[in-house]
Amino acid sequence: MRSLVMLVLLCASSLPAQSAADSSWPAYGRDPGGARHSPLTQITRENVGELRVAWVHRTGDDTPSHGRFQSTPIMVDGTLYVTSPLGRVNALDPVTGRERWTFDPGVRLNAGYGDFANRGVSTWFDPMAAHNAPCARRIFVAPIDARLIALDAHTGQPCTSFGRDGTVQLGRELDLPAEYPAEYQVTSPPAVVRDLVIVGSAIADNQRTNAASGVVRAYDARTGALRWTFDPVPRIPEHATWQSWTDSKGVPSGNRTGAANVWSVIATDSANDLVFLPTSSPSPDYFGGERLGANAYANSLVAVRGATGEVVWFQQLVHHDLWDYDLASPPALFTMRRDGREIPAVAQATKMGMLFLFNRLTGEPLHTIEHRAVPASDVPGEVASRTQPFPVRPAPLVRHRVTGDDAFGITDAERAQCRDRIGALRNEGIYTPPSLGGTLVVPGNVGGSNWGGVAIDQARGVIVGATNEMPFVITLVPRDKLKDYPKEGGELAPQRGTPYGMLRQSFVSTSGVPCVKPPFGRFTAIDATSGEFRWQMPLGWMPDLVAVAPEAKAWGSITLGGPMTTASGLVFIAATVDAHLRALDIDSGRELWAAPLPTGAFATPMTYAAGGRQFVVIAAGGHDKLLSFGKTGDWLVAFALPDAGARALREPDAGVSATTQGFAGAWSGDLRIADLRFPATLTLAARGDSVRGALNASADAFTFGGEVTGVVRENRLVWRVAFRETSTGCSGTMEGEAEIANEGAMLSSRFSATSNCGSGGTDAGAFGMRRPSDVAR
DSSP: OHHHHHHHHHHHHHSOOOOHHHHOBOSTTSSTTOOOEEOOOSSOTTTGGGOEEEEEEEOSOOOTTSOOOOOOOEEETTEEEEEOTTOOEEEEOTTTOOEEEEEOOOOOSSSOOSOOOOOOOEEEEOTTSOTTSTTSEEEEEOOTTTEEEEEETTTOOBOTTTTBTTEEEOSOSOSSOOSSGGGEEOOSOOEEETTEEEEOOEEOOSSBTTOOBOOEEEEETTTOOEEEEEOSSOOOTTOTTOOOOBOTTSOBOSOSOOBOOOOSOOEEEGGGTEEEEEOOOBSSSSOOTTSOSOOTTTTEEEEEETTTOOEEEEEESSSSOOSOOOOOSOOEEEEEEETTEEEEEEEEEOTTSOEEEEETTTOOBSSOEEEEEOOOOOSTTOOOOSEEEEESSSOOSSOOOOOGGGBOOSSHHHHHHHHHHHHHSBOOSTTOOOBSSOEEESSOTTOSSOTTOEEEETTTTEEEEEEEOOOEEEEEEEHHHHTTOOOTTSEEEOOBTSSEEEEEEEOBOTTSOBSBOSOSEEEEEEETTTOOEEEEEEOOOOHHHHTTOGGGGGSOOOBOSOEEEETTTEEEEOOBTTOEEEEEETTTOOEEEEEEOSSOOOSOOEEEEETTEEEEEEEEOOOSSOGGGOOOOOEEEEEESOOTTOOOTTSOOTTOOOSHHHHOEEEEEEEEETTEEEEEEEEEEEETTEEEEEEEEEETTEEEEEEEEEEEETTEEEEEEEEEETTTOOEEEEEEEEEEEGGGTEEEEEEEEEESSTTOEEEEEEEEEEOGGGOOO
16 A cells, blocks of 8 residues: 555556646747747657647737738736737637637728737736735736726726826827827837836838937836836937938937837846847848948947836847848847856847847847858948848858859749849848849848847747748839839838839849749847857748748748747647648657648747646748748637547537527627728527528718628538628629637638629628627727
8 A cells, every 4th residue: 555655646646747837928929038948848858749629719909901810819817818819919818719808909001000009018017005905916908009908917907097098199209200090009018027018119111311219118017107218229410330410401309310229029127127128120130321330339239227218238240230130139138158257148140040148137248249241232321331240159040142043943044043143133141231223131131140049948948939031122213213113023112211222122023033042041049158059950841832842841931920938848839831730859859749720820929837737839820921931810729638628610609509599699899901990790590501680880980781691511601791881882792601619709700892882892701709698998
């Protein structure tokens, strides 16, 4: 009996014991420093191959024209919180995915926003409040329309003591105000340090020299009162690194340049009262003749004092940026172990495909940085920096030079075409300045590393991250030629206030195949202490290429999104065009598991434990401007090791009838048609094998409705409505297919709308409607 008891005790002790803190994921990067590492160990290298879909949640904000579902949820106090591209916050049961409440900030689709993305929320608990008091725990969300909103974590109701009725309006009281609403946006979650909530901004690129100010601001987490601001562009003419500070009359002016904003995720270190700001390029991106000099604090990792916003130290990683080399990746804080010492460190990945490591208290480089000579500009009025910083270790994660030998194509003709283009462009490697005849920028503005950044397994001393290998072509266009200049499949931007506009083009053949040889994307593991690579490999594949060349499965994929690591030696990452979530062995890079997703997932996964199980969750939403990356959508997919409740992704929701009775009832939500949103109600009744009902919608004095008819085919409702607008008498039809989601709580549909209203024509639309009992704020 004693032996049996000892055996039971031994077995029990081998089971993973996790604290509530270990089980949660309370910030975008799990910890405020953004290391994206979980101590959970239920999912291991041995059993990860058994992962199955545990549940699927639809946010309700499927937006065909504005789909960038890049949110990483947080899980705190037993609730999962996720945002849609429109800034909707859904609070979910972490075991089942059922919706507890939803908050819709009502973002307008027709305000011209360029990046409909919201990468998540942040949370703060008021230590002065009773545990169950209203708004004791707050959820902060900053939608793209530049508001900072505080919500009660338990109910989703706005915290009226914060700002004005729960909201602080951002984008106001700037030294350089925004010209139009979409010039000043927010795409990343706020940061929280002590009793402050800190938010940056996303400023529209390449429109004008004096773009909106890229200030970072800290607000009181209780009241919303402004506590401090930091502007990366110093507003003093005498600043040594800004030399062009005169207006048209030669009068010194500190209001010549804007942006240099922090659009990526901010990291914090509460113990040392530090906030780490990854700043971006000053305006405009590709011509700096109106902002000569190094342009500090732009393109810098800036450590500021949390309480005051004063600069503690900074490291500029690009001098006088001419390539849109924003610090797009979040800083990641960790402890480096070297020579028996523990060093407080910060890792900063960059679009240049370089990884910089610093002592986070002092800014001292932890690996040697060399300032190397780089090419000069040949554009009148421009003075490029003579040198740029390069870390000696780690080595560059991507190629920094392309030659004719790197030309690529599926056919000999494509390769010849690409080789000729390489020879015709200015091409002297990384930091070759933009030119009037066209410059090959290596790597392009997508990276290298982008917002995905890195994850760090501190115990193993390993940093992992994904990078891209895609050059772009940048051509400066004299202003008198800009109006008639052909876009040739690229982006033509005015850069007002300078002598030149800008044409930016992907470096691909006429058939759309990348013009440089693979891999097109890599995944790398780096030893943090030595700076040496542990391994590097292509990641994912490009389905369009695989369709014509099966060997392209080994060529890697463009990546947008980041990794996470777990204490059991796993790395999870989606981010690829082929729409899979993968698990890799952190020691070798070997792929241990991969699961298909309903569309491309360009977010970062997270993990938590609830109900005795470890879940891995990823947002899959495709990309509205890169449709080859998969259709847009609003799927949040959770994986776990199997139990009796696990089910396949494509199966109908358990317990929900996909017959006419299953679709019957009252539904409420909004219709999203092109750039418009219409609050709507839909009432359906089963009539034998068919469904009939009524649709009514109204917004901005435009009210329309009509009778709905439909039939159920293969668990989907094929529906049609002929509608008429009441004030103008215009009319049209909507046709689509709807499916039941979220275990019967949501009706989700894509549709087409054809009408003679306004300019007429046919537009794509979508809705996600909830039953009235499930409709919250």
